[in-house]
Amino acid sequence: MTAPVPSPQPDRAPTDWKGAAMQKRIAARYSAERRFRTLGLTAIVMSAGFLAYLLISMLHDGLAGFTRTEIAMRIDFPTAPIVLDPASLRSANADAALASVNWQSLTDQAAQENLGKDSIWLAPSAWVAVRDAVKHDPSVLQKVATLNLPASAELDLAAKSDGSDEAEAAYARLDKTGLVHRAVNWSFLTASDGTDPTQVGIWGAFKGSLLTMTVTLLLSFPIGVLAALYLEEYAPRNRWTDMIEVSINNLAAVPSIIFGLLGLAVFLNTLHLPRSAALVGGLTLALMTMPVIVIAGRNAIKAVPPSIRDAALGIGASPVQVVFHHVLPLALPGIMTGTIIGMARALGETAPLLMIGMRAFIASPPGGITDPATVLPVQIFLWSDEVSKGFVEKTSAAIIVLLAFLLGMNSIAIYLRNKFERRW
Amino acid sequence: MKHNIVFAFSALALAASLSACQDQAGGGAAGGARDQIRAVGSSTVYPFATAVAEQFVQANAGMKSPIIESTGTGAGMKLFCAGVGAQHPDIENASRRMKKSEFEQCVANGVKEIVEIQVGVDGLAFAEAKNGPGFQLTPELIYKALAANPFGKSANTAQTWADVDPSLPKVAISVFGPPSTSGTRDSLAELILEKGCQTDPAMKELKEKDEKAYKAACTRIREDGKYVDSGENDNLIVQKLAANPNSLGIFGYSYLEENRASLKDVPLNGVEATYDNVASGKYPGARPLYIYVKKAHVPVIPGLQQYVAEFAKSWEPGGPLAKRGMVAASDAARAKSAEAAKTLPVMDGSYLK
Numbered sequence: 158m159t160a161p162v163p164s165p166q167p168d169r170a171p172t173d174w175k176g177a178a179m180q181k182r183i184a185a186r187y188s189a190e191r192r193f194r195t196l197g198l199t200a201i202v203m204s205a206g207f208l209a210y211l212l213i214s215m216l217h218d219g220l221a222g223f224t225r226t227e228i229a230m231r232i233d234f235p236t237a238p239i240v241l242d243p244a245s246l247r248s249a250n251a252d253a254a255l256a257s258v259n260w261q262s263l264t265d266q267a268a269q270e271n272l273g274k275d276s277i278w279l280a281p282s283a284w285v286a287v288r289d290a291v292k293h294d295p296s297v298l299q300k301v302a303t304l305n306l307p308a309s310a311e312l313d314l315a316a317k318s319d320g321s322d323e324a325e326a327a328y329a330r331l332d333k334t335g336l337v338h339r340a341v342n343w344s345f346l347t348a349s350d351g352t353d354p355t356q357v358g359i360w361g362a363f364k365g366s367l368l369t370m371t372v373t374l375l376l377s378f379p380i381g382v383l384a385a386l387y388l389e390e391y392a393p394r395n396r397w398t399d400m401i402e403v404s405i406n407n408l409a410a411v412p413s414i415i416f417g418l419l420g421l422a423v424f425l426n427t428l429h430l431p432r433s434a435a436l437v438g439g440l441t442l443a444l445m446t447m448p449v450i451v452i453a454g455r456n457a458i459k460a461v462p463p464s465i466r467d468a469a470l471g472i473g474a475s476p477v478q479v480v481f482h483h484v485l486p487l488a489l490p491g492i493m494t495g496t497i498i499g500m501a502r503a504l505g506e507t508a509p510l511l512m513i514g515m516r517a518f519i520a521s522p523p524g525g526i527t528d529p530a531t532v533l534p535v536q537i538f539l540w541s542d543e544v545s546k547g548f549v550e551k552t553s554a555a556i557i558v559l560l561a562f563l564l565g566m567n568s569i570a571i572y573l574r575n576k577f578e579r580r581w
Numbered sequence: 582m583k584h585n586i587v588f589a590f591s592a593l594a595l596a597a598s599l600s601a602c603q604d605q606a607g608g609g610a611a612g613g614a615r616d617q618i619r620a621v622g623s624s625t626v627y628p629f630a631t632a633v634a635e636q637f638v639q640a641n642a643g644m645k646s647p648i649i650e651s652t653g654t655g656a657g658m659k660l661f662c663a664g665v666g667a668q669h670p671d672i673e674n675a676s677r678r679m680k681k682s683e684f685e686q687c688v689a690n691g692v693k694e695i696v697e698i699q700v701g702v703d704g705l706a707f708a709e710a711k712n713g714p715g716f717q718l719t720p721e722l723i724y725k726a727l728a729a730n731p732f733g734k735s736a737n738t739a740q741t742w743a744d745v746d747p748s749l750p751k752v753a754i755s756v757f758g759p760p761s762t763s764g765t766r767d768s769l770a771e772l773i774l775e776k777g778c779q780t781d782p783a784m785k786e787l788k789e790k791d792e793k794a795y796k797a798a799c800t801r802i803r804e805d806g807k808y809v810d811s812g813e814n815d816n817l818i819v820q821k822l823a824a825n826p827n828s829l830g831i832f833g834y835s836y837l838e839e840n841r842a843s844l845k846d847v848p849l850n851g852v853e854a855t856y857d858n859v860a861s862g863k864y865p866g867a868r869p870l871y872i873y874v875k876k877a878h879v880p881v882i883p884g885l886q887q888y889v890a891e892f893a894k895s896w897e898p899g900g901p902l903a904k905r906g907m908v909a910a911s912d913a914a915r916a917k918s919a920e921a922a923k924t925l926p927v928m929d930g931s932y933l934k
């Protein structure tokens with residue numbers, strides 16, 4: 158004998174999908190859905206818009222910085238008052254021979270002959286270009302050469318239609334004679350900091366950034382990965398590891414200027430490392446980058462399925478073999494992502510580097526990690542503060558170089574990441 | 582056990598890399614000699630110092646380019662006075678004279694032989710946008726508009742320039758100027774605010790009686806948003822003025838010269854901020870610029886003497902530095918400085934304040 162199955166409550170009316178109240182609720186549901194989608198789309202469009210605005214305004218202002226205005230100048234070397242044996246220029250002490258010539262007066266004289274009173278529109282340091290041309294090809298000394306010399310910053314601005322009235326007039330006048338033309342400013346990519354906007358270049362800061370980033374990567378990557386591996390695979394769960402974990406998480410959120418002060422106190426004042434050097438910059442930024450790598454590395458190691466470890470241990474691998482043959486290769490793409498984020502942040506960092514003296518006028522590219530150097534963001538910061546108006550476009554051009562550097566660095570990392578990525 | 586080994590290994594790696602760095606550094610700069618000049622200090626002198634550095638390299642083949650760091654005068658003095666040796670800078674660029682306290686700090690750290698050379702004059706320029714209201718100011722009016730407690734009395738309540746003086750336009754007071762860490766700010770206090778303050782004889786008496794109260798009354802600037810600190814970046818002030826035509830900007834004279842297209846100067850006491858007026862000292866906002874050289878470094882650092890000589894070659898009126906916006910000093914001051922650049926006399930510091 159079984160108890161009768163209780164029937165479902167008979168007085169519950171079936172859902173009336175056509176009823177006015179229900180239709181209203183359905184409509185409200187759909188519109189909530191639509192609202193959320195629109196909001197999400199707006200957020201994407203807005204952030205894409207900001208990015209596009211940044212890129213377009215940078216390219217608009219900065220691309221002109223990669224070109225310069227040149228004036229074609231006829232220089233009659235054989236009759237010029239210089240005593241210079243072309244043979245001595247091919248010998249070892251060519252620089253000493255070159256230094257013995259008064260290139261400035263030579264250039265000034267040629268400018269007078271070619272341009273008359275418009276010679277003031279030649280760049281003040283145009284003679285450096287003359288000297289370099291002779292150094293590059295000593296045979297020009299035997300002939301009448303036509304050299305393309307950089308025009309002054311004012312004329313350059315006028316050519317890009319943003320100059321003073323006199324400069325605009327002079328450009329129109331020179332343009333009619335066909336002497337002036339725009340050319341790609343290769344020296345912007347090969348020269349270093351200077352005071353004349355027509356002569357400055359980004360190479361010194363670029364190399365400084367390269368050296369600093371190398372030091373940062375070499376220090377923070379191995380230390381960060383080893384720390385992550387130890388904490389994840391070996392460390393016993395106790396109060397000490399908890400404390401280390403909390404400290405590392407906190408360290409990742411410390412404002413960068415604090416690391417600058419730390420670098421100043423430890424590396425400069427205690428260890429007496431050289432001021433303004435890429436080495437100290439790299440050490441300071443490594444401190445800043447390491448926690449980011451540790452956190453990302455731990456997450457990546459955690460995401461490796463335990464079955465991989467168990468299988469490896471099961472067929473007799475030692476714990477170190479498990480870590481280095483299986484866990485680390487599988488976690489590497491994730492670690493790489495963390496490293497990209499950390500390095501990108503370090504590349505754009507200015508504040509800590511100001512504290513350790515990398516905010517300096519350095520007119521020659523650094524030869525090594527102990528030479529005084531500056532980095533791209535600091536160079537941008539320095540140029541934005543320059544008096545001369547010609548530096549405005551150079552600042553934007555330097556930003557483009559920084560972005561290109563960043564993109565290059567990230568694409569290498571993304572390529573490596575995809576190469577090592579494995580799915581299971 | 583194994584855990585500890587891994588940990589010890591990473592610690593060891595860090596220590597090894599650090600000591601390796603130090604070895605390299607020993608050969609490079611910190612321990613031994615240095616083969617390039619290092620200068621620190623004022624952001625106002627920075628563009629002139631870099632220009633001279635460039636000429637120095639071009640004129641002396643084989644010399645390394647001097648490293649010039651823009652730290653601000655005060656911070657630069659601290660670095661300069663930290664001691665003698667390759668790790669300390671050779672030259673301090675200053676947009677004001679060394680203070681007595683700084684000189685004492687120097688001497689205490691063994692920097693006893695300091696050479697003071699005036700390289701030129703910088704005008705503290707007051708400017709407004711081209712379409713501005715056309716201010717006509719005096720140090721007294723500026724002081725009354727900007728002081729926290731004018732003449733040591735109650736807090737400043739002036740909201741518009743007309744509140745300060747009925748002859749001025751009725752626009753809200755809004756001034757963009759240098760922050761308190763800047764040498765330009767020291768000059769503003771010394772050249773303009775104190776002069777304006779001393780128009781009240783009671784303040785002069787106060788100066789003799791209570792220096793501290795005098796400083797507070799005369800040089801403290803109001804903090805209710807009428808005076809906006811604009812950082813060491815003078816270009817920023819120029820941009821802000823273009824965007825706010827009713828505002829007044831305070832910055833180095835060279836920035837005014839470079840931006841005459843968008844700015845106009847504000848006459849002080851009816852004197853316009855022109856080159857001649859600043860050079861002759863007629864314009865109230867003129868201040869001398871100095872470099873301080875460590876004499877003990879001259880025989881050790883190659884090119885230091887030539888670098889100073891290059892400065893002397895460039896500071897003539899119409900010379901390379903004048904083209905960059907520096908104002909040449911008077912003939913007498915230049916002659917004295919040229920002599921100092923040659924003989925490098927040690928200053929005794931007794932006349933410092």
